Amino acid sequence: MTMPKSSRADLVPGTLDMLILYTLTLGALHGYAIAQHIEKLSDSVLQVEQGSLYPALERLQRKGWLTSKWGQTPTGRRARYYTITASGRKQLGEEITDFDRVMLAINRVMKRA
Amino acid sequence: MSFIDGLRHRVRVWRRRGDYERGIDDELRFHLDLDEEQRRSAYNGDARSDARRRFGNVTYHREETRHAAGLDYFDGITNDVRHLVRSLRRSPGFAAVAVLTLALGIGATTAMLSVVDHVLIHSLPFRDADRLVMLLERGDKGGFRTPSAPTAEDWRRDPGVAKAFDAVSFIRGEGMTLRVGDDAESIGVGLVGPEFFPLLGARPVLGRVLNDDDQRPDAPPVAVITYNLWQRRFGGDPSILGRRISLDSVPVTVIGVMPNGAVYPGFASAWEASSQNRHKEVMTKRGLHADSRTIGRLRAGVDSSRAVALMRTVESRLADSYPAEQAHWNAAMLPLRDEIIGNVKPMLLALAGAAALLLILACANVANLLLARVAARSRELAVRSALGASRGRLVRQQLTESLVLALAGGTLGTLLAAAAVQLARKLPAEKLPRVEELAVDHRVLFVAAAASVLTALVCGLWPALRATRPTSGEVLRAGALGSIGVRSESRLRRGLVTVQFALAVMLLVGGGLLLQSFRRAAAVDVGLNPRGLVTLRLAPPPGAYVKPSEAAALYARLIDAARAVPGVVDAAFINHFPFGGASIYTSIQIDGRLDIDTSSNQILYRTVSDSYLRTVGMTLAAGRWFGDADLRSPGGQFVLNASAARLYWPHESAIGKRITVHRASQARADFGQPLPGVVIGVVNDVHQVAQDVVPAPEIYVPYTLETWPWGTLVVRTRGGAHSIPALRDAIAGVDARLVEKGSSGLAKFGFVDAAIASRLEPRKLSLSLIGAFAACAIVLAAVGLYGVVAYGVTQRTRELGVRKALGATERMIASLVIRESLVLTGIGIVVGCLGAWAGARLIHDLLFQTTPADLTVYAPTIVMLLGIGFLASYIPARRATRLDPTIAMRGE
DSSP: OOOOOOOOSSSOTTHHHHHHHHHHTTOOEEHHHHHHHHHHHTTTOSOOOHHHHHHHHHHHHHTTSEEEEEEEOTTSOEEEEEEEOHHHHHHHHHHHHHHHHHHHHHHHHTTOO | OOHHHHHHHHHHHHHTHHHHHHHHHHHHHHHHHHHHHHHHHHOSSOHHHHHHHHHOOHHHHHHHHHHHHTTTHHHHHHHHHHHHHHHHHHOHHHHHHHHHHHHHHHHHHHHHHHHHHIIIIISOOSTTGGGEEEEEEEETTSOEEOOOHHHHHHHHHOHHHHHHEEEEEEEEEEEEEEEETTEEEEEEEEEEOTTHHHHHTOOOSEEOOOOTGGGSTTSOOEEEEOHHHHHHHHTTOTTOTTOEEEETTEEEEEEEEOOTTOOSSTTEEEEEEGGGOSOTHHHHOTTOOOSEEEEEEEOTTOOHHHHHHHHHHHHHHHHHHOHHHHTTEEEEEEEHHHHHHGGGHHHHHHHHHHHHHHHHHHHHHHHHHHHHHHHHHHHHHHHHHHTTOOHHHHHHHHHHHHHHHHHHHHHHHHHHHHHHHHHHTTSOTTTSTTGGGOOOOHHHHHHHHHHHHHHHHHHHHHHHHHHTSGGGHHHHHHHHHTOOOOHHHHHHHHHHHHHHHHHHHHHHHHHHHHHHHHHHHHTOOOSSOOTTEEEEEEOOOTTSSOSHHHHHHHHHHHHHHHHTSTTEEEEEEESSOTTSSOOOEEOEEETTOSSSOOSSOOEEEEEEOTTHHHHHTOOEEEEOOOOHHHHHOSSEEEEEEHHHHHHHOTTSOOTTOEEEEEOOOTTSTTTTOEEEEEEEEEEOOOOSSOTTSOOOOEEEEETTTSOOSSEEEEEEESSGGGGHHHHHHHHHHHOGGGGOSSTTSSOOEEEHHHHHHHTTHHHHHHHHHHHHHHHHHHHHHHHHHHHHHHHHHHHTHHHHHHHHHTTOOHHHHHHHHHHHHHHHHHHHHHHHHHHHHHHHGGGGGGOSSOOTTOHHHHHHHHHHHHHHHHHHHHHHHHHHHTOOHHHHHHOO
């Protein structure tokens, strides 16, 4: 079984999970809203490749970091809302720590810190 | 996150896979819709296709999402199973043989070891049965005797011995007539002290056991009965407590029932307090080693050698005080388990060994089959691998196949074991103690199943891993060239076939040695002519024929009455007929001979009528047999058997020697009194226990000299069973009370030929079981060899084609193939013969007039297996000769 290729293009590899988890700390959101949120906050610098969003959401659910529920949007459409779980929050903390360490290391290499 | 959680999530997703798949579609569509709306508000172009463009390949993303959700996880397995069913259907023979082999290995081993485990481990229903021992005395010149009651009492009272034992108990065994209503039967009764039941560590299922009050001489007679007697005679009546039965005409109240199987000594059907003993002298005479047992329960943590040492200090004191009775005898002990189950142990261990061999053979066969199958498929695997199937996928598929076969074989094997155990439960209880509690041993089942399943998995997985190696391109190229195959695998398979043949030889030789022993035992001349010989157990009714002269007159009348029946050739009386179970030993003194030990019972005591010799067809070796005058003479005339004569007078004739024997009928007041007399004749030995048991020394005494209170009427008939109704009428004509109704009554006719044949039943049973194992072994070995040779021929198709094209004859081709298989067979046979010869020492106890190296067993085995090796390779060899060289060489 091959693992899905993670977001190759616009995101630093491996950061999509972290961004999704972080976004969901704001509250339950559907997939489109997650993507929109990430793009908007990054001033469209970070483009979530749509196709990798949904596999990532499934993967995160499988790991028990997210749960999902079908619900109604304010405009009355049926949509799947994702919520972060306790273990998801714990995972987010770990990922942020890792990310910070890597960023710090890169900055040091680039002599910016 | 653990693997299990992930699997649980996958199962959850998979169970709602329809909803889930629809959900993914809905979600993606929702995304596109929303994006489209956003675009539309931003500019006027084709918003939908713009959204699509931004999104990318929807189908691809859906598949990715499905994969991430784990939806395809089980697709693979479903596919595997589908593929498996297809491929097994294409080769049903393979599947059937693999499953049956596994089932056979698991089933036979589990059933056999369950029986062995049951008998050796669980058959004693006593608490901490390992601490129960039988206490004995061992003679300086060898031989054992049970201690007399006073000796047992001396051990009991010794403070040193008391440190080693929780308790010691003397049990006196006695044959009594049990009467319930009209029905009478002879049963064994154990006379025991209050310490007996706590010592055994068994509680009654009903009522209570004997206590101190029951032991008072004035206490009312009470009895505890066995579960068996309770079921058999009282139909398991729960209101049995308080019921009056009659034991030797004494009314006795039943106070308790012991649990099933809690029987000691083995002959006992009931127990009474030892104070009820009708023969007081047994408890007081030091020289009397009558039918008794002394048992003990070792204290926890005391080992038997220390206990024996403590008993020996008492013994040496006794030897000083009572030199006549106790000199040259010392204390000894045996585990009680050995006494109770001793004689079935070697047979059970042999059967367990056979079952284990069969399991190994079955595993080898499964390994062989699976290796062959993967080898045959190596090209298919290589092609699929080249076409992009992942290695994990291919291996998993192979594993699924092994797993399904293993599960099917395991299930069938479990059923087989259960069926076999069910069958074994039908055996009579005297062949297998506590047979009704026999059950499939789950540990054994687990081990057997685990061994087989593991074999299947390893043998499926390992070659699959090899065949799908990244370098498997070689297989493809090799295939194009005609293939030499994977060398190490075919070497392994040849090794396995050799092992299979070796194991088959071991089982066959083992079975053959037992068969020879059986045949030789069956051919033994037992010393009498059993054909048409009928026996009838006689027990005069209570209060009648009490005086010896009255009983003797009764026996004489019965003999005459029987003789008058048409079809009857002759009739005779004996106290205990051989092959009948019961027998009595007595002690003997020889005038002027001090080297003969007189303190133990060493000679079988038979009181007979003068017609006995010709009635049973015994033969005289020297001197003469009893005549009419000897029966009326007050002096003692004795006849010995050849074993006794040889034992006491190895270098001279026994005729005319003066000897003294001791009266041995415990029911008589003159029990133990000396009977002096002279040896007038020697008869050839008659086997007393079984064909394969050496006859013991025996002395014949006229029944008028010592008249047994009961006994056996022996009748030589022409028609066997046809004479029985008339015989019964003739007996009833003398005294109707002798042939009471009831199947368990005393008037039970027996057929001597059947009784003798039944002595070889255990041999027959083990023989047929080992025979069945050996037959399975041969089939498995043949299948294994056939598989290897057939595969070899397929692999060498091109080579053989070339040979043929170059002018090799069919004969040359066939001999090429067959020679190779005979080499494998030959090596297997040589190894197997060595193994069998070594293993036969382990079943030495079961062999009769047969040595572990008996050529009459090895020669046919070798010929047979060579023949099977030839046959198994003949079919593939024929196929090889029929190859069309042009087709063979063109290959693919």
